[in-house]
Amino acid sequence: MIIDMENVSLMKDGKWILKDIHWKVDKGESWVVYGLNGAGKTALLNTLCAYNFPTKGKMEVLGREFGKVMLGEELRKQIGFVSSSLQQKFNLSYNSFEIILSGAYASIGLYEKPTQEIREKAISLLEQLGCMPYANRSYGTLSQGEKQRVLIGRALMAEPGLLILDEPTNGLDFVAKEQLLDTIDKISRTENAPTLLYVTHHVDEILPVFSHTLLLKKGEVFATGKTKDVLTSARLSDFFHLDVEVLWNHDRPALVRA
Numbered sequence: 569m570i571i572d573m574e575n576v577s578l579m580k581d582g583k584w585i586l587k588d589i590h591w592k593v594d595k596g597e598s599w600v601v602y603g604l605n606g607a608g609k610t611a612l613l614n615t616l617c618a619y620n621f622p623t624k625g626k627m628e629v630l631g632r633e634f635g636k637v638m639l640g641e642e643l644r645k646q647i648g649f650v651s652s653s654l655q656q657k658f659n660l661s662y663n664s665f666e667i668i669l670s671g672a673y674a675s676i677g678l679y680e681k682p683t684q685e686i687r688e689k690a691i692s693l694l695e696q697l698g699c700m701p702y703a704n705r706s707y708g709t710l711s712q713g714e715k716q717r718v719l720i721g722r723a724l725m726a727e728p729g730l731l732i733l734d735e736p737t738n739g740l741d742f743v744a745k746e747q748l749l750d751t752i753d754k755i756s757r758t759e760n761a762p763t764l765l766y767v768t769h770h771v772d773e774i775l776p777v778f779s780h781t782l783l784l785k786k787g788e789v790f791a792t793g794k795t796k797d798v799l800t801s802a803r804l805s806d807f808f809h810l811d812v813e814v815l816w817n818h819d820r821p822a823l824v825r826a
C-alpha cells in the first residue's frame with residue numbers, strides 16, 4: 569500500500585482543516601486530488617509528507633506508520649515533490665543539469681561530488697524530459713515550463729516511490745501545459761515509475777493515466793474511486809452546487825456549465 573489513511577483529521581489553530589479522511593492508494597494506481605481553492609489540498613499533501621502530524625486517525629505512507637517511528641526527513645527522501653512554489657527555492661545560477669543532479673542528494677544545493685553513475689542518470693533524465701536544449705542554461709533563465717521539467721527530473725533522480733505533482737501547470741500556456749502533460753504521461757509509462765499523485769483544480773488536466781480520483785471538499789473526502797466513475801456530470805454538479813456537464817473527448821474530461 570502506498571497511502572493508507574483511516575479517519576485522519578487535522579486541526580490547526582483551533583480549526584479542523586482535514587476531517588475523517590479515508591483514502592487508500594495501491595501500487596499500480598495513479599491518482600488525482602481535485603478540489604477547489606481552500607479545499608485542504610495543501611494540508612493533505614503536507615500531512616502525506618509528514619510536515620503535519622494528524623491530530624486524529626491512523627496513517628501509513630510507503631509502508632511507514634505515522635507515530636511508530638520518527639518520519640520526516642527519512643520519509644521525504646522517498647517522496648518526490650514538484651510544485652510551482654518550489655521553483656523559487658533554487659540557486660538561479662545553477663544550470664539544469666546541476667539542478668537535476670542535486671536531486672540525488674535530497675538537498676537544495678549541490679555539495680557533494682557526483683559519481684559517474686549519478687551523472688549518467690542525470691543525463692538520461694535530461695533526455696527523457698526533453699531538457700537537453702537547455703541542459704547548460706542557468707535555472708534563472710528558464711521559462712516556467714522548462715523549470716517544471718527540470719524540477720521533475722530533480723525529483724526523479726532520487727527514485728521516489730511516490731511522485732507528487734502539485735499544480736505543475738500553474739502559469740503555463742496551452743502548448744507548454746500540453747507538452748508537460750505529455751511528459752507526465754511518458755513518465756507514468758516508464759519501467760519502475762513512481763506512484764503518481766497529481767493535484768489540481770483543473771478537470772481538463774486529468775490524463776487517462778490517472779486511474780483514480782479523490783474529490784476533496786472543505787477538508788473532507790467528497791468522493792473517491794475510478795476517475796470515470798467519480799467525474800460524472802451529476803457528481804460534479806453536486807460537488808460544485810452548480811449544474812455542470814462533463815464532456816469526454818479522447819479520454820480527457822472537460823467541464824462546461826449545463
Ligand SMILES: Nc1ncnc2c1ncn2[C@@H]1O[C@H](COP(=O)(O)OP(=O)(O)OP(=O)(O)O)[C@@H](O)[C@H]1O
Nearest residue numbers: 580581583585603604605606607608609610611612
Ligand atoms: N494554520 C492555519 N490556521 C487556520 N486555518 C488554516 C491554516 N492553514 C490553512 N488553513 C485553512 O485551511 C483551509 C485549507 O487550506 P489549504 O491551503 O490546504 O487549501 P488548498 O486546497 O490547498 O487551497 P488552494 O487550492 O487555494 O491552494 C483553508 O480554508 C485555509 O484558510
